[in-house]
Amino acid sequence: MNWLPLLPLLTCFFVVVLNCLFWRHALLQKFTHLTGAILLLCVTGLLFYVVSFQEILVAQSGGYKAPFGITFVIDRLSAIMLLITGIIGFCVSIYAIHDIQTGHQKSGFYFAYWILLMGICGAFSTGDLFNLYVWFEVMLIASFVLLVLGNHRMQLDGAMKYVSLNLVATVLILLAIAMLYAMVGTLNMADLGLKLKAYPLTGTVTTVVLLLAIAFAIKSALFPLFFWLPASYHTTNVTTAAIFAGMLTKVGVYALIRLTTLILPDSHYILSLLLFIAGLTMLTGVLGAASEFHFRRLLSFHIISQIGYMVMGLAIYTSFALAGTIFYIVHHIIVKTNLFLISGICSKIGKTSDIRNLGGFYKQYPYLAILFFIPAFSLAGVPPLSGFWGKLILLKAALNSSHYIITAIALLVSLLTLYSMTKIWTQVFWKEQSTHAPSLESFGTLKLFVTLFPVIILAMMTLTIGLFPQQIFKVMLKAAEQISHPEWYIHAVSGVE
Amino acid sequence: MTDMICWLIGGLISISIYLILSPQLMRWLFGIVILSSTINLVIFVAGRLYSQNPAFIPQEGQAFDALLANPLPQALILTAIVIGFGLLAFALVLVRKVWRTFDTTNSDLLGYSETRQSRAGEDEA
Numbered sequence: 237m238n239w240l241p242l243l244p245l246l247t248c249f250f251v252v253v254l255n256c257l258f259w260r261h262a263l264l265q266k267f268t269h270l271t272g273a274i275l276l277l278c279v280t281g282l283l284f285y286v287v288s289f290q291e292i293l294v295a296q297s298g299g300y301k302a303p304f305g306i307t308f309v310i311d312r313l314s315a316i317m318l319l320i321t322g323i324i325g326f327c328v329s330i331y332a333i334h335d336i337q338t339g340h341q342k343s344g345f346y347f348a349y350w351i352l353l354m355g356i357c358g359a360f361s362t363g364d365l366f367n368l369y370v371w372f373e374v375m376l377i378a379s380f381v382l383l384v385l386g387n388h389r390m391q392l393d394g395a396m397k398y399v400s401l402n403l404v405a406t407v408l409i410l411l412a413i414a415m416l417y418a419m420v421g422t423l424n425m426a427d428l429g430l431k432l433k434a435y436p437l438t439g440t441v442t443t444v445v446l447l448l449a450i451a452f453a454i455k456s457a458l459f460p461l462f463f464w465l466p467a468s469y470h471t472t473n474v475t476t477a478a479i480f481a482g483m484l485t486k487v488g489v490y491a492l493i494r495l496t497t498l499i500l501p502d503s504h505y506i507l508s509l510l511l512f513i514a515g516l517t518m519l520t521g522v523l524g525a526a527s528e529f530h531f532r533r534l535l536s537f538h539i540i541s542q543i544g545y546m547v548m549g550l551a552i553y554t555s556f557a558l559a560g561t562i563f564y565i566v567h568h569i570i571v572k573t574n575l576f577l578i579s580g581i582c583s584k585i586g587k588t589s590d591i592r593n594l595g596g597f598y599k600q601y602p603y604l605a606i607l608f609f610i611p612a613f614s615l616a617g618v619p620p621l622s623g624f625w626g627k628l629i630l631l632k633a634a635l636n637s638s639h640y641i642i643t644a645i646a647l648l649v650s651l652l653t654l655y656s657m658t659k660i661w662t663q664v665f666w667k668e669q670s671t672h673a674p675s676l677e678s679f680g681t682l683k684l685f686v687t688l689f690p691v692i693i694l695a696m697m698t699l700t701i702g703l704f705p706q707q708i709f710k711v712m713l714k715a716a717e718q719i720s721h722p723e724w725y726i727h728a729v730s731g732v733e
Numbered sequence: 734m735t736d737m738i739c740w741l742i743g744g745l746i747s748i749s750i751y752l753i754l755s756p757q758l759m760r761w762l763f764g765i766v767i768l769s770s771t772i773n774l775v776i777f778v779a780g781r782l783y784s785q786n787p788a789f790i791p792q793e794g795q796a797f798d799a800l801l802a803n804p805l806p807q808a809l810i811l812t813a814i815v816i817g818f819g820l821l822a823f824a825l826v827l828v829r830k831v832w833r834t835f836d837t838t839n840s841d842l843l844g845y846s847e848t849r850q851s852r853a854g855e856d857e858a
Contacts, residue, residue, distance in 0.1 A: 366809060373816045380823050384830075392831050393843050396758070399824055403765050404753075406820070410772045410813055417806060418779035 240286060241295040241308040241361055243279045244318055247272065248354035255347045262341055266333060269346045273329035276353070280315075280322030287315040288711075291718070292728035294363070302730040303427040309363035309729055312715035316562060317360045317490055320569050323697070324482045325353050327690035331577055332475040334686045340385050340473065348385075352378035352479065359487050363729055365416070365423045365499075368491065369409050372455070376402055379484065382476045383468060394468035401464040405454035412447040419444070426729035429498050429722050445500045449510070452495060456488025458547060459516040462540045466524060469539075470532035470589070474580025477532055481539055482573035486565055489546050493561070496550060497719045511551035515642050518544030518649040525656045531579040531589045531664075534656060535572070538615065541649055542568050548642055549630050557633035559716035563709055564626040567614070567701060571623065574611040574694035578604070581687060582664055591660055595669030605665045607688075610695040612661065614702065616654035622701035629709070734784045738774060745771040758828045758838040765824065769817045773810045780806030 239246075251272030258264040287293060287310055295308040310318070329349075336345050355375030362368050383395045417423055419440065420431040435441060450461070457465045465485070469477050496506060521541025528534040546568070549561030579589070581604065586594040598605045614621035627650060634643045701708055718724060726732060745767055752764030780803035832838045 366812075370812065370816065373820065377819060377823065380820075380827075384827070387830070389834055392827070392834055395827060396831055396840070396843065399827060400761065400765075403769075403820060403824065407765070407769050407772055410769075411775060413809075414772065414776040414779045414806070417776070417809075 238293065238295050240283065241293045241310045242297075243283060244276060244322070244357040245308075245354060245361060247276050247279050248350055248357055251276075252347065252350045252354060255350060259344075259347075262338065265341065265346055269329060269350075270333070272350065273326045276357075277322040277326040280318045283310060284315045284319040287312055292725060294728050303422050303424045306367050307363035307424055307426070307729055308361050309426070309725065310361055311725060311728075312711075312718050313490075313493065313562065314360050316566065316711070316715055317486075318357060320566055321353065321356050321360065321483060324479065324569060324573050327694055328475055328479045328482070328573065328577075330686055331478065331580075331690045334683050335473060335475045335580065343385055344381065345385055348378045348381040349476075349479070352382065356483050356487055360490060363425050365425055365428065366413055368425075369406065369413060372409065372487075373406060375484065375487065376406065379480065382480075383472055385476070386473065388471065390471040394471035398464045398468040401454055401461070405451045408447055408451035408454075412444050412451065415440075415444045415447070424729070425494065425498055426726040429501070430726055430730070430732060432500055441500065442503070442505055445495065445503060445506060446509075448495055448499075449492065449506055452488050452491040453513070454488075456485045456492060456543055456547075457517075457540050458543065459513045459520055462517070462521070465540060466533055466536045469536040470530055474532075474576060474583075478573045478576035478580070481535065481576045482569045485539060485543055486546075486569055489543060489550075489561075489565060492547065493550055493558075493719065496553075497558070498722045498725060501722050502553075507551050507553055510547055511639065511642060514544045514548035514551055515645045516544075517541065517547065518645055522649045522652040522656070526652055526659075528656075529590055529592050531583060531591050531594075531660070532576060534591070534660065535575050535579060538653065538656070539572060541653065542572070542615070544649070545627070545630055545646065548646065549633060552630075552633050552637050552639060552642075554633055554637055555713070555716050555720045556636070557630065558720060559709065559712040560626065560629035560633050562712045562715055563629060563705075566708075566712075567622040567626045567698070570694050570697050570701070571611040571615050574691055574698070575608075575615065577691050577694070578608050578611070581691070582608075586664075591663040594664045595667035596665075598665040607691050607695050608665065609661075610698050612657045613654075614698050616657045617650045618654070620702045622698050622705070625702065625705040625709070734782050735778055738778050738782060742771055742774050742778070745774070756840045758831065758840055761840070762821070762824055762828055766821055769813075769821070773813055773817075776806045776810050776813065780804070 251268055254268040255265055258268060291311070293310040296302065297306045297308065299305070332349070352375055355371050355378060358371035358374065359368055362371060380395065380399060383398055384391050413423060416428065420428065420435060422428055422431055432441060454461045469480055472480070496503065496510070500506070518541045521537050521539070521544060525534050525537035525541065528537055546561050546564050549557045549564060582594060582597065583589040588594065610621065614623040617623040617627040627646070631643055631646060634646065749764045749768035749771060752760045752767065755761055755764070781801070783800060783802060786800050786802070828838060831843070835843060
């Protein structure tokens with residue numbers, strides 16, 4: 237059996253077990269945490285490298301042939317998502333070392349953090365719908381724990397909303413799974429694609445797939461279903477918020493991609509619905525952000541509007557647009573995690589998260605201002621940063637397939653994003669403010685390094701993507717070509733032509 | 734048999750949706766509990782149900798394919814029950830904690846994280 241596709245999962249699981257064993261040894265726990273993060277980065281890098289010339293890796297667990305056992309499949313899309321998980325996991329892990337206080341560590345922060353990463357890796361590498369549901373649940377329970385660590389009033393209130401909507405989403409996935417199984421008698425995603433193609437395309441198929449789409453839409457915070465996100469993300473500690481903001485909603489988007497390209501390809505009802513929703517998601521997200529003054533809550537609203545861009549590329553559904561979506565996901569994960577980390581540094585220095593009460597950072601910490609400038613204006617789409625290329629590709633794809641309204645909305649939203657980023661910039665960095673408590677320099681060299689290092693790496697990555705978009709886009713194009721030919725995936729998994 | 738279960742599912746789902754729509758968090762929680770159990774019933778139906786056939790295949794001879802319940806959905810239900818139990822236990826603890834902290838379980842009176850501006854120090858978890 238080829239066990240390579242299981243490596244990221246096993247790495248995370250290994251760290252979880254070690255973290256459990258070292259529950260009372262704070263230092264050892266930190267050590268395994270860091271080693272695990274480096275290992276995960278190496279492993280996902282290795283997988284990405286192998287997939288780049290072996291196309292699709294398949295592992296049948298327990299040696300059961302495809303539709304019967306649980307299959308793990310790594311194609312190019314999965315490999316890209318896993319690699320980005322490795323990178324974000326690594327960066328946020330370093331930041332966590334200083335940010336997480338002993339109290340949180342004792343209540344099991346690292347433990348829950350690695351279970352969360354395991355859930356994310358599992359969702360990206362599984363080829364079975366029920367297994368995907370299980371990984372969603374693993375992610376969910378870990379995120380519940382991370383969300384309420386600390387027991388603040390705000391956290392409990394935010395967690396209540398997060399829990400309630402996400403519980404409904406998982407129930408919906410389960411309902412759709414039951415109906416799918418009753419219809420075609422299989423839950424393997426490749427097999428589902430094959431069987432649904434032969435199944436008479438009645439309202440039942442659309443209903444079931446729509447149920448799945450709604451559940452994944454809750455997970456990825458699409459327009460009418462996003463209310464859990466801005467209510468909860470800003471209430472947790474910065475490390476948790478950063479990993480949530482980077483990865484969680486993108487797992488939902490990934491599941492949507494799999495649903496519309498593999499399980500039921502070319503379903504026009506769902507694609508046109510998604511396009512409609514993408515526009516509304518972009519608009520509502522950015523309008524929410526425009527009226528907000530809490531640093532991380534503002535950024536949370538931006539996650540929603542950016543998800544709109546990704547879903548827009550998915551709904552346009554050409555190979556080029558899909559590549560644009562993947563490009564945008566990668567760019568967005570890097571940028572958004574970075575922004576959350578920087579917001580954490582700013583609120584740590586200024587002792588508040590309200591941007592009206594922060595100020596004078598440009599004078600005091602010019603390097604922090606530059607580090608903020610790169611991701612923030614990349615998010616808004618200022619050339620030559622990564623967001624500009626992401627938006628350019630998506631807009632070009634939209635114009636090529638003559639979707640003019642969504643193009644107009646995307647441009648408008650881009651402008652509003654720029655507006656709210658300049659709002660942060662003027663409030664936090666340019667505004668004069670004399671009273672300032674501890675400076676960054678009082679952190680000590682090690683703490684300063686630990687806090688700034690991940691931010692610098694992520695900013696460098698944004699710059700690299702911005703300066704060499706062609707090379708990176710080529711990789712995305714290959715991945716998009718692969719997902720727009722679901723028969724390759726099906727062939728690799730079950731051997732059917 | 735299947736018809737009966739289907740009616741039961743319909744009834745339970747309507748009860749659970751009624752409960753979920755309530756502003757009282759405890760009712761909402763009971764609604765979720767009923768809903769997740771009902772979904773398990775849906776999976777159960779997906780694997781064919783017979784009230785009078787034995788669950789075993791005779792030692793010699795063929796299995797009566799059409800008259801036998803499919804055991805796989807039952808395995809799926811087991812997984813779903815275990816996971817659902819964990820999540821619901823967490824939700825129950827959370828509701829209790831909310832009640833302890835805010836002295837109310839009326840979700841209309843919550844909204845602290847969205848409407849109240851954060852005070853210095855309090856939001857830095």
